[in-house]
Amino acid sequence: MGGPIPILKVGPNLLTTIHVELTDSIAEVFQQDVLRAIERTGAGGLVIDISVLEEVDTYVARVLADTGRMAALMGTRSVLVGMRPEVAATLVRMGYGMEGVETALDVDRGIARLASLKENR
Amino acid sequence: MGGPIPILKVGPNLLTTIHVELTDSIAEVFQQDVLRAIERTGAGGLVIDISVLEEVDTYVARVLADTGRMAALMGTRSVLVGMRPEVAATLVRMGYGMEGVETALDVDRGIARLASLKENR
Numbered sequence: 001m002g003g004p005i006p007i008l009k010v011g012p013n014l015l016t017t018i019h020v021e022l023t024d025s026i027a028e029v030f031q032q033d034v035l036r037a038i039e040r041t042g043a044g045g046l047v048i049d050i051s052v053l054e055e056v057d058t059y060v061a062r063v064l065a066d067t068g069r070m071a072a073l074m075g076t077r078s079v080l081v082g083m084r085p086e087v088a089a090t091l092v093r094m095g096y097g098m099e100g101v102e103t104a105l106d107v108d109r110g111i112a113r114l115a116s117l118k119e120n121r
Numbered sequence: 122m123g124g125p126i127p128i129l130k131v132g133p134n135l136l137t138t139i140h141v142e143l144t145d146s147i148a149e150v151f152q153q154d155v156l157r158a159i160e161r162t163g164a165g166g167l168v169i170d171i172s173v174l175e176e177v178d179t180y181v182a183r184v185l186a187d188t189g190r191m192a193a194l195m196g197t198r199s200v201l202v203g204m205r206p207e208v209a210a211t212l213v214r215m216g217y218g219m220e221g222v223e224t225a226l227d228v229d230r231g232i233a234r235l236a237s238l239k240e241n242r
Binding site: 031032035036038039042044066069070071072073074075076100 | 202204205206207209210212213214218219225226227230231
């Protein structure tokens with residue numbers, strides 16, 4: 001857990017708020033930290049909060065989507081929450097719809113989404 | 122049941138832990154063994170535990186996903202459990218997200234998943 005982005009256990013889930021710009025190296029450490037935290041805690045769900053981020057380029061978008069896919073392979077569902085309007089607009093205009101990634105408006109709704117995913121599976 | 126990978130009946134399900142490297146020939150025998158065990162036992166579910174595997178290349182990933190699809194065609198749901206963080210990271214980076222394959226963190230949760238899948242179908 002050497003990265004600058006904290007990953008907290010909140011109930012049965014992990015919650016992480018990305019509060020710094022994701023450079024290549026930070027993103028890589030972040031991914032590793034998230035996967036190790038899943039392994040260590042056995043968390044059933046993962047909420048990635050990006051409400052602080054004013055810009056998300058396709059590289060970062062891909063890192064976030066990949067992190068969710070990796071978590072899924074390990075058996076943990078994830079939800080991306082708090083994407084700003086201008087970020088959403090930019091990503092869609094660049095043709096990057098982040099297919100297959102679960103989203104919610106904020107952390108609370110993300111946690112609720114994980115709970116409903118758990119019930120329905 | 123001539124393969125080196127044991128397939129156990131645990132309650133209504135089959136449980137198999139892959140504890141050796143899956144070479145081409147072992148993988149082929151494993152697939153056959155699993156499908157025959159499903160036919161013979163009438164198991165409602167299948168849990169494939171890969172927590173021992175430190176490496177999973179795309180060939181093995183495909184064998185595992187295919188085995189799940191074959192079981193599904195026979196009417197048996199399957200769950201892949203225990204994928205390690207570094208294995209998940211490698212597979213996603215290679216563009217291999219194993220779509221359509223159910224996953225869980227460990228054997229216990231895999232069995233719980235099978236139970237919930239049974240209820241919801």
